[in-house]
Amino acid sequence: MTNNIQAIRGMHDVLPEQTPLWQYAEGIIKEVLAAYGYSEIRLPIVEKTELFKRSIGEVTDIVEKEMYTFDDRNGDSLTLRPEGTAGCLRACLEHGLLHNQVHRLWYYGPMYRHERPQKGRYRQFIQLGVETYGMAGPDIDAELILLIDRLWKRLGVRDKVTLQLNSLGTIAERLDYRNSLVEYFQKYLEQLDEDSLRRLQTNPLRILDTKNPAMQEVVKNAPELMAYLGEDSLQHFKAITSILDDLGITYAINTRLVRGLDYYSKTVFEWVTTELGSQGTVCAGGRYDGLIEQLGGKPNHAVGFAMGMERLLALMETLENIPVARTVDVYLIMAGEQAERIGLRLAETIRNEIPGLKLQVNCGGGSFKSQFKKADKTAAEFALILGDDEVSRGEVAVKALRDDLPQKALSQTDLITFLRDQFKA
Ligand code: ATP
Ligand code: MG
Secondary structure (H helix, E strand, O other), rough: OOOOOOOOOOOOOOOOOOHHHHHHHHHHHHHHHHOOOEEEEEOOOOEEEEHHHHHOOOOOOOHHHHOOOEEOOOEEEEEEOOOOHHHHHHHHOOOOOOOOEEEEEEEEEEEEEEOOOOOOOEEEEEEEEEEEOOOOOOOOHHHHHHHHHHHHHHOOHHOOOOEEEOOOOHHHHHHHHHHHHHHHHHOHHHHHHHHHHHHHHOOHHHHHOOOOOHHHHHOOOOHHHHOOHHHHHHHHHHHHHHHHHHHOOOOOOOOOOOOOOOOOEEEEEEEEEEOOOOEEEEEEEEHHHHHHHHHOOOOOOOEEEEHHHHHHHHHOOOOOOOOOOOOOOEEEEEEHHHHHHHHHHHHHHHHHHHHOHHHHHHOOOOOHHHHHHHHOOOOEEEEEEEEEHHHOOOOEEEOOOOOOOOOOEEEEEHHHHHHHHHHHH
């Protein structure tokens, strides 16, 4: 006896019954990105480990304990990408795309993090990533938020998410703040958990990002970064909020929002929901100008975000009317050798005439009854029926599968007109 091999923990199959909702969401996402003039970039899933260490930061959850890192056959250390920003920037630097240019880019695909799998947290998950380069903002920062807001609306989940906004200022401003933060937490050492005690030495801002409920009180009373921001950072932040105010986008300023990655500066934001338990952040992003130099580029500007697709889909599944696309519109039933021969030709003609129509042909024969059963399972609207009688009369019978309407017989020409009309194809 051999055991069946199963998928890796935290890495999921998307089954055919689930893909229509994915495709629906992906279709809308592409439309919205196109409406703002964004271009797709396609990037490798594996990069040199060094890229992530240098960009994400050595003392982050991702680099410390979540990366899938391995030596390839040459002995080079490679890593399955845990996020897309580093690879996207690496590609743009490598191909000279950042020299006196402006870019609005998106990518879509799997990311890998060795986390404890739970609802909304997986080891392979899909992100939509959007990155813009060469724009100092605040208009582009606001544009990203408007784009995301439009996405929520189009996907029907706008009233399920709220926007949280903060500014992390510049590196110098954060350094100042860091000192007061350390001073503050030093007074409450006994209230800090193990992770936070470690971060107090390495990356104290990350303590604010803790998910430990026992630490919420001490974190709540910590000094606020906003008070340490200089004029330029404050102006930038104010300009974003005034664009959002103008355009009627509501937001909450969350001064504890620091994000998990080291490379942010000025703007950071998250869209959160209360409908998915503790994995409530569906989309997160911000400005990361400094990362460009960190990866060897000339001083430049960058702002972007990433959206967790599994969390978005889970949110869409809470909708009362879940939008689902049919995979089959019409199902062709055929019985008899003659009918099968004519049927295949008819199906090809229909596909020529109405390219958008989803027509599935019964394969493998069977009685009318069993073929009708299969037709019904596909969720098709109509069955087309070809038997000896229809063939001899040069007709096709049409039966509505979802409505109680009488079956009718149509000539091939009338059938095509009828289907065109029904599916507005
Ligand atoms: P979290 O705080 O939930 O761990 P993060 O700060 O690590 O998130 P980012 O690196 O900013 O997340 O990734 C952006 C988005 O990608 C998240 O808001 C979330 O929607 C999604 N995401 C991140 N990690 C996972 C995961 N392990 N499984 C599913 N989705 C994820
Ligand atoms: Mg995380």
